[in-house]
Structures are given as C-alpha cells and as structure tokens.
Amino acid sequence: MIDIRNVSKWYGQFQVLTDCTTTISKGEVVVVCGPSGSGKSTLIKCVNGLEGFQHGDICVNGTSVADAKTNLPKLRSHVGMVFQHFELFPHMTVIDNLTIGQIKVIGRGRDEATERGLKLLERVGLKAQAKKFPGQLSGGQQQRVAIARALAMDPICMLFDEPTSALDPEMINEVLDVMVELATEGMTMIVVTHEMGFARKVAHRVVFMDQGCIVEDASKDDFFGTPRSERAQIFLSKILSH
Amino acid sequence: MSFFAQLDFTVLAPSLPFLWTGLLFTAKLTFIAMVGGILLGTLLALARLSPIYTLAIMATWYVNLMRSIPLLMVILWFFLVIPLITGQPMGAENSAIVTFTAFEAAYYSEIMRAGIQSVSRGQVWAGQALGMNYRQTMSYIVLPQAFRNMLPVLLTQTIILFQDTSLVYAIGAKDLLKAAEIAGKNYNRPVEMYIFVALIYFLICFALSRLVKHLNSRISIIR
Amino acid sequence: MGRRQLSHHFDNMNYHWNWGIFLEQVQAGEETYLDWLITGFGWTVAVSLTAWTIALLLGSIIGTLRTVPSIKLTVLASCYVELFRNIPLLVQMFLWFFVVPELLPHNLSLWVKQDMPAKEFFTAVLCLGLFTSARVAEQVRAGVQSLPRGQQFAGLAIGLSLTQTYRYILLPMAFRIIIPPLTSEFMNIFKNSSVAFAIGVFELTFQARQMQEDSEQGIETYLAVTALYFICAFIANRTMAHIESRTRVPGFITNDK
Numbered sequence: 186m187i188d189i190r191n192v193s194k195w196y197g198q199f200q201v202l203t204d205c206t207t208t209i210s211k212g213e214v215v216v217v218c219g220p221s222g223s224g225k226s227t228l229i230k231c232v233n234g235l236e237g238f239q240h241g242d243i244c245v246n247g248t249s250v251a252d253a254k255t256n257l258p259k260l261r262s263h264v265g266m267v268f269q270h271f272e273l274f275p276h277m278t279v280i281d282n283l284t285i286g287q288i289k290v291i292g293r294g295r296d297e298a299t300e301r302g303l304k305l306l307e308r309v310g311l312k313a314q315a316k317k318f319p320g321q322l323s324g325g326q327q328q329r330v331a332i333a334r335a336l337a338m339d340p341i342c343m344l345f346d347e348p349t350s351a352l353d354p355e356m357i358n359e360v361l362d363v364m365v366e367l368a369t370e371g372m373t374m375i376v377v378t379h380e381m382g383f384a385r386k387v388a389h390r391v392v393f394m395d396q397g398c399i400v401e402d403a404s405k406d407d408f409f410g411t412p413r414s415e416r417a418q419i420f421l422s423k424i425l426s427h
Numbered sequence: 428m429s430f431f432a433q434l435d436f437t438v439l440a441p442s443l444p445f446l447w448t449g450l451l452f453t454a455k456l457t458f459i460a461m462v463g464g465i466l467l468g469t470l471l472a473l474a475r476l477s478p479i480y481t482l483a484i485m486a487t488w489y490v491n492l493m494r495s496i497p498l499l500m501v502i503l504w505f506f507l508v509i510p511l512i513t514g515q516p517m518g519a520e521n522s523a524i525v526t527f528t529a530f531e532a533a534y535y536s537e538i539m540r541a542g543i544q545s546v547s548r549g550q551v552w553a554g555q556a557l558g559m560n561y562r563q564t565m566s567y568i569v570l571p572q573a574f575r576n577m578l579p580v581l582l583t584q585t586i587i588l589f590q591d592t593s594l595v596y597a598i599g600a601k602d603l604l605k606a607a608e609i610a611g612k613n614y615n616r617p618v619e620m621y622i623f624v625a626l627i628y629f630l631i632c633f634a635l636s637r638l639v640k641h642l643n644s645r646i647s648i649i650r
Numbered sequence: 651m652g653r654r655q656l657s658h659h660f661d662n663m664n665y666h667w668n669w670g671i672f673l674e675q676v677q678a679g680e681e682t683y684l685d686w687l688i689t690g691f692g693w694t695v696a697v698s699l700t701a702w703t704i705a706l707l708l709g710s711i712i713g714t715l716r717t718v719p720s721i722k723l724t725v726l727a728s729c730y731v732e733l734f735r736n737i738p739l740l741v742q743m744f745l746w747f748f749v750v751p752e753l754l755p756h757n758l759s760l761w762v763k764q765d766m767p768a769k770e771f772f773t774a775v776l777c778l779g780l781f782t783s784a785r786v787a788e789q790v791r792a793g794v795q796s797l798p799r800g801q802q803f804a805g806l807a808i809g810l811s812l813t814q815t816y817r818y819i820l821l822p823m824a825f826r827i828i829i830p831p832l833t834s835e836f837m838n839i840f841k842n843s844s845v846a847f848a849i850g851v852f853e854l855t856f857q858a859r860q861m862q863e864d865s866e867q868g869i870e871t872y873l874a875v876t877a878l879y880f881i882c883a884f885i886a887n888r889t890m891a892h893i894e895s896r897t898r899v900p901g902f903i904t905n906d907k
Contacts, residue, residue: 593739625742
C-alpha cells in the first residue's frame, strides 16, 4: 500500500535522508525507531508530502507523492496523521476539530460530520469533552482527540509521528491503548516511536534508522531477537535498559 | 493666575455641534482605514510570506516604502496624484480615506505577518494532513489564530491611526482638529479650542489604551 | 492598460512634465527651487537632530525613573509618558505654539510672541523632543526590565548604590539591547519633523507644499522631497548601525536578525 523507493532528501548541503526504501502492505503495522536526528520524523512527513524530497518516490495506494500532477490535498485526506505535539486547533472546540476536515475537505453535511465525530470521541473515551476547548484538556486527552480527528476522515492508513514523546508518563498508556486497538482492527500504520513495548505487542515489522539511512528492516521477532547491525544493537540496549 | 482668568470657555457651547461634525469625520476615517487597512494588510502579509517571488518582493517594497516616508508626504502624494489619474477632482475627505487605508495597510501588514509567523508550523501541517489546501489552511486555521494573537497590537495601531488622522490638516479636510482651528478663528479663541480638543484626544486615546491593556491581561489568563 | 495607452493617459492627464524646474527661479524671488529644497533639508536635519538630543537625554531619565523602586517617581514618569503618548503630535505642536506662550508670565509671554528669534524652530524642537522622549522612555524601560533581575542584585551586593548600579551595570547593557528600537525612533523623528510645517518651520514638507503650489510641478517636487527624506532615513539608519558595531559586546547576542 505504501511504497517508499530510494528516497533522498537534502536541506541545502546537509543530507537528511539517504536512499530510503521500504514497503508497507495493507494491514501492516510498522514501527520506525532510531536515535534522534536519524530522519525518522522527516521520512514519515514525506509519506504524505508535508515535506518534499529531491530524489526517489513514494507511492500511496498507487498515487505518487512526488508527481507534480498529484492532488496532494486529496491524497492527504485519505492518510491520517497524528503529531508529536497533538496540534489540535486551539480556537475550535473538540467536536469542531473533528468536523472541520469532514465538512470542508470531504464535503459532508454538518449533522453527519457531528454524528461521526461524536461516535469517534466515544470510541476514544472522550465524548463528554466534545464542547470543550483543547486548552482545557490534558495531553493524553488531546492526543486521543487528535487520533479521533484523523480517523474522522476515514483514512486508508495512519501515520504516527512520535505520538507519546510529549506526554507525561502516566498518560502514555491511555494513548497507546487506543493505538493498539486500531492495530488489532487491521489499520495500516506507520508509527515513529521509542515505545518498544508497543512495538513488541502489535508491530509486524520494525524499521531502524540512523543518520538518514534505513539500517535495518526486519520482522518484529527478528529485530528484537537477533538484530543484525551493531548500531541497532547499541540502540536497543540503551532503550531497553529503562 | 491671570492666564486662567482670561480663558473663556463659554465659546465652547456654540461650537460644539461644529466640533462634533469634525469628530464624526475623524471617527469615520479611523474606522474605514482600520477595517480596510487590516484587510489589505492581511493580503499584503500573505503576499510577503508567499513563495511566489515577484509577489513577495512587490509586497515588501510597498510596505517598506510606506514605512519610510512621512505620513504627511503620503497624504500630499495621494491628494495630488489621484485626481491626475482619475481625471476628476477628489475632495480632501475622500482622498484622506484612500490615503489612510493604503498607508495603515503597511503597518497592519507587519503586525499580521508577525501574527501569521507566530502560529506554529505544526498547525499548518495538521491542517494539510486533513487534506486542506492553502486557502483552507489559511482561512480556518492560521488567520483566526494570528488575528487573535495580535488583537492587542492591532488595537494599539488603531489608536495610533486615530491620532494620525489629525494630519489631514495638511489638505484641509474637516476633521476634529481642523474644526477646532476654524472655530478658534471664528470666536478669536484659539487657545480654548486647542486645549479642549487636546483634552478630547487625550481622553479617547487614554480610555482606548486602558481597554487594550485590560484585553491583554484577559488574553494572557486564557493562555 | 498597455504601455502606450498608459503614457498617452498620462499626457492626457493635463500634466506638464518639467524636470528642469529645480533650476528655475521661484515666482517671486531670486532663488531657485533647488535653493528652497536645500533650505528645507537643512531645517529638517536641524530640527530632527536637536530634538533627538533632547529626546535621548530626557527619555533616558524618564525611562529609568519608571523602573526604580520609588512609587512616586514611577507614577510621575508614567503620567509624563501617558500625556505625550495620547495626544497627536500635530495637536501638541499647536499647543506649544499657541497655548503655552499664553501660560507664561506676562513679560516672557510677550517676548516669546513678538521678539523671540527662531520661535518656530525652538517650539518645534521642544515639542518634537518631548514627544519623542516619551517613546524613548518606553524603550529604555523595556530594555532595563529585560535584564535579568540578578544583575541589579549583583551590583548592589558588591556595595554599589542603586544609582551607581544603574549607571555602570544596568544602563550600559540596556542601551545596547534597545539599539534596534532606538534606530526606529531615530528614523521616526525625521519623519515626524514634517509636522513642524504647520507652525511655519521651513523644513522639507513646508517646502514641498510651497514649491508644489508655486511651480505647479507637483510630481517632480514630491519626488525630490521624498528622495531627500529617504536620504535622511538612510543616514539615520547607518549612524545607528555604526554605533551598534562600535559598542557591541563580544559574546552577547542581543536582538539578532
């Protein structure tokens, strides 16, 4: 479903992504991990074209991201994204956050959009907060709303950019639970994260990046059992010693 | 003190209606220039931040030009040139409205530009991730936040605009100050007129700036 | 409009271009229009620089007063700033020119109204200087308040008096910090000097209006005057940039662009 082929990206002279290639099939959950600065956030933003890239191509369900003729907003409306800092729209209520994309981008009627939005809020356990503003919610609640907002667009796949990195420890689990549920329902997901417990639980594959390159791309069991590269081993030992 | 004994504020009463007309024009000019200036200024700000090079350069030049010349010169320029272009004479009052809208737009645009840049990039990404195009991201996500963030500064600029309107004196438009001058000459009491009008300006501006401070503190609580 | 249509339209505007107007003599005298403009430039610069000196001196004092612990002084300084910030500059100009002479004791009042040399110049300088000093005061206050509180404590801790702490520690750094907004104010004072035309100072705007009426070559006049104002702004900007580079503290990054 998502085909990343030889993607390279430079910021001026500095190369942030070098020849990245991997494929994510429908229903797969792929965890992308690596030290900071490895380019994983950049790569995931390339998948829906939020960041451009100079070399290579990415195909989402057959549509090329790099092609100048591609209608990027349309593509993005089919790909859900959840950000590290939640990025809820602070000047809108929770329910409005969920309906604005549905109304303005997909063109659903306000009543239908609100109904769907409330159903999703119920699913993430936040129906009672529908009329509140994001500033009145905790981090964990905001991130769950953000997931609901992405799901409201009925995406074919979901991208998560370090969804729990900005959360206090006691709130991480409430968000991970929602993500686990999504995974078990068969959603195609790319998750950039440090949460190896999550990876062990629901990931099918793990991609390890370092300094802009995909260093290892293995099934979950292979990665955690016998990582091939030395850098992955060092990384794992640092992460798992928590 | 002999000065205050000489003052004769009784001339104020008959001149009040006249001064009121002047004040109305000042208020009208301020309001139109504020609304028009913010609208035009927002467009200018978007142009400056646009990736289209020619658009950005032209907007930058316009803003820098308006900010480098004294307002008095801009007033004189517009008063001279607009009738030449349209081929028809233009009254001082209408010329003033066009001038101030065009002039203040440059200042409002700098404020809106700062406001737009104060909205984090993540907000833009979130909007784009939902499939919004540029127009939608700007209208629904960025500009509402930019405007809210900069509201106190926009209002402060409006207070400055209100004071600047007194410069239409140069082209004879009948604002509050000009009305005071005329009334002063009529009754041969310029001193009382100028003191009175200075007081009016002071009270209005002071009250408005207090309002802005109050607004500021309320916004910071919400943050 | 196409280019040919545009220039045709300009010709039809009944506007007669005459770029040589600057070298022609004025209607009722021996001078050329260029003389008028040079006079105007001279007065603009004179008024602006003199007023700026007053503004800097007074503004620094008032601004500092707004940061000291004494409530009386703070309130006094605040009233000063509020007074000059809430009345339009042109109105203040009229107040100084028409009202203040009446406030003076009888003999002084008569002298000011009748015998005082360069009355317009001094009135304009006083008005513009005080007006700008209120704005400078705000910048100085902001600069001092942006310094870490610890600086004041450190100064006092080594035994300096509050005045000495301000003089040797706080103000030197505060002034470096506020050089960018001060540059803005310096450029503004050249623009604001145009308001002095209303009381008869022969500065650039005064000359612009006079020449425009006299010569009927408004566009050439205004272009020249605008260019001269640009020159003033440029000089002001470069002067402050020079001061900034001469007073820069190594390793201390202020308002970096």
